Amino acid sequence: MTIRTSSEEETIQAGARLAGELRGIVLLKGDLGAGKTTLVRGIVAGIPGAQADEVSSPTFTLIHDYGAGVFHIDLYRLDTERQVESLGLDDIFDQAHLVLVEWGEKLGYLIPPKRTEITIEPEADSRRLIHISRFGE
Numbered sequence: 754m755t756i757r758t759s760s761e762e763e764t765i766q767a768g769a770r771l772a773g774e775l776r777g778i779v780l781l782k783g784d785l786g787a788g789k790t791t792l793v794r795g796i797v798a799g800i801p802g803a804q805a806d807e808v809s810s811p812t813f814t815l816i817h818d819y820g821a822g823v824f825h826i827d828l829y830r831l832d833t834e835r836q837v838e839s840l841g842l843d844d845i846f847d848q849a850h851l852v853l854v855e856w857g858e859k860l861g862y863l864i865p866p867k868r869t870e871i872t873i874e875p876e877a878d879s880r881r882l883i884h885i886s887r888f889g890e
């Protein structure tokens with residue numbers, strides 16, 4: 754599925770609409786400034802009980818717990834698979850309702866077969882293409 758947006762606000766709205774359909778591990782891909790964190794803000798806003806206030810970018814916090822079983826992980830600053838391993842994400846992956854992972858490709862072998870991938874592709878001006886694919890279902 755592909756969604757088109759023309760502004761930051763539209764991406765937030767798209768995230769909120771998408772929220773109910775997302776669960777498990779969601780990898781967010783796209784270059785710096787593509788809109789991954791913005792989309793996460795919308796998704797979190799669309800989940801009752803999750804608190805979106807703390808969503809910010811960039812941030813030094815690697816793992817955010819927004820409540821309602823919703824986690825947001827940003828691996829941008831991690832360079833090696835060993836660093837990713839040391840986060841001990843297994844518990845979160847096993848128990849969370851929803852885990853949104855920016856730069857999820859850095860998970861390497863920890864990428865679960867069953868997952869959703871969202872790729873954000875910037876186009877001219879403020880337009881974005883948001884591609885959503887499910888794997889392992």
Ligand code: ADP
Nearest residue numbers: 759760761764785786787788789790791810879
């Ligand atoms: P990332 O997390 O992928 O690095 P951010 O979400 O932090 O990206 O930043 C996206 C930037 O692009 C913001 O400055 C936002 O205002 C801008 N922007 C412009 N158009 C859009 C759009 N359609 N959707 C999302 N962000 C947009």
Ligand code: MG
Nearest residue numbers: 789790810855
């Ligand atoms: Mg980001």
